[in-house]
Structures are given as C-alpha cells and as structure tokens.
Amino acid sequence: MNPFDKVIHQPIRLQIMAVLTSLEDDEQLNFVDLRTLLNATDGNLGAHLQKLEEAGYVASEKVFLDRKPCTWLRATAEGLGAYRRHVKFLRDVIGGGE
Amino acid sequence: MNPFDKVIHQPIRLQIMAVLTSLEDDEQLNFVDLRTLLNATDGNLGAHLQKLEEAGYVASEKVFLDRKPCTWLRATAEGLGAYRRHVKFLRDVIGGGE
Numbered sequence: 001m002n003p004f005d006k007v008i009h010q011p012i013r014l015q016i017m018a019v020l021t022s023l024e025d026d027e028q029l030n031f032v033d034l035r036t037l038l039n040a041t042d043g044n045l046g047a048h049l050q051k052l053e054e055a056g057y058v059a060s061e062k063v064f065l066d067r068k069p070c071t072w073l074r075a076t077a078e079g080l081g082a083y084r085r086h087v088k089f090l091r092d093v094i095g096g097g098e
Numbered sequence: 099m100n101p102f103d104k105v106i107h108q109p110i111r112l113q114i115m116a117v118l119t120s121l122e123d124d125e126q127l128n129f130v131d132l133r134t135l136l137n138a139t140d141g142n143l144g145a146h147l148q149k150l151e152e153a154g155y156v157a158s159e160k161v162f163l164d165r166k167p168c169t170w171l172r173a174t175a176e177g178l179g180a181y182r183r184h185v186k187f188l189r190d191v192i193g194g195g196e
Contacts, residue, residue: 004109011102011187018191087192089109093116094185 005086007055012040012048017083020058020075031060031071049073057082103184105153110138110146115181118156118173129158129169147171155180 008017015038023029029037035045052058057079061072075083106115113136121127127135133143150156155177159170173181 009107009109011107011191014188015191018193090112090188090192093109093113094188095116 004089005082007051007057008082008086010048010051012038012044013052014086016045016048016052017057017075017079017086020073021080021083023074028061028072028074031073034073052079055079055082102187103180105149105155106180106184108146108149110136110142111150112184114143114146114150115155115173115177115184118171119178119181121172126159126170126172129171132171150177153177153180 008014016034019034019037020029031045031049034040035042038045040048049058049060053060057076059074059076063070063072106112114132117132117135118127129143129147132138133140136143138146147156147158151158155174157172157174161168161170
C-alpha cells in the first residue's frame with residue numbers, strides 16, 4: 001500500500017477534494033461554483049472531476065434548473081476517507097506547525 | 099505563476115525536499131542514508147534527485163570514502179525557498195490543524 005494517494009495528490013484534485021470534503025452533510029456544490037472557486041477552466045475541471053468519479057471519490061448529479069443543466073457535486077464516503085488519509089500523509093511529510 | 103510547484107509536488111520529491119530542508123546549515127545527507135530513510139530503490143531515488151538537481155533545488159557532490167563512492171546531498175537556497183512556498187500552498191489547501 002502506498003502511503004499517498006496518486007488520484008488525490010494531483011494539485012487541482014487535492015483542491016477539489018478539500019472543497020468538497022469541507023461541505024456539510026446535506027450540502028452540495030455545483031460545477032459552476034466550484035469552477036469559480038478554483039479559478040479553473042471547464043475542460044480542466046471536468047477532466048479532473050472525471051478522474052475523481054472514476055476512483056469513486058466524487059459523485060455527481062446532473063439536473064436541469066430552468067432548462068439549464070446544473071451538475072451537483074459531493075464527495076463520497078470513500079472519497080472522504082481517502083482524502084483524510086492523504087492529508088495525514090502530507091502532514092507527516094511537511095510537519096504540522098510553522 | 100502557479101501557486102504550486104510541479105517539481106516538488108511529486109510525493110517522493112516532496113519527501114526528499116522535506117528531509118533535505120530539515121538539515122542544519124553545515125549538515126549533509128548521503129544518498130544511501132536518504133534511500134534508507136525513504137525506503138526507496140536506487141533507480142527511483144536517483145531519477146527523482148536528478149529532477150530536483152535539474153530544477154536547481156538540490157546540489158550533490160560525489161566523493162570517494164575508502165575507495166567507495168559516496169554522494170552528499172543538500173537543498174540549495176533556491177530549493178529551500180521553493181519548498182517553503184509549496185508547503186504554504188499545501189497548508190492553505192488542507193488547512194493547518196486537525
């Protein structure tokens with residue numbers, strides 16, 4: 001077993017997981033808001049979200065609001081666990097304090 | 099400017115930089131000890147050190163001790179700066195505390 005998670009370690013994906021795992025249980029974030037938060041492009045964010053979905057770390061649901069597509073995103077329980085393990089790895093490497 | 103450093107972000111290289119930047123000013127670490135610390139193979143560690151040297155983050159010096167080659171390693175000032183910036187990026191993403 002690797003101590004680090006290759007899927008999560010990539011910087012954009014690390015930021016996606018940080019945002020999605022910080023949501024409350026009943027909270028979801030949509031694609032457009034996440035894109036704004038991370039200052040990412042559609043294509044880039046889409047590709048990284050796909051990798052996270054393939055790994056089972058992120059779940060998405062496409063709905064239509066006023067006939068406009070809206071994609072809701074949330075971290076899965078598996079994704080939360082993987083993120084927490086990876087953060088522990090990072091903290092072990094870079095240290096906890098200043 | 100990217101907020102993260104692609105060279106340093108790779109997990110093995112992040113660990114190398116964490117170890118080398120933790121040394122005192124007059125301290126160096128040799129290749130064999132670093133390999134043991136990181137539980138890495140010769141080839142893997144060598145390849146990652148080469149990337150760090152190419153980026154100017156690590157300096158090495160090969161000497162012979164009792165006719166055996168020994169490679170001393172240290173982080174450069176540039177490497178230390180880059181590592182600190184990257185650690186700041188990571189802390190901003192994953193948060194400081196538990």
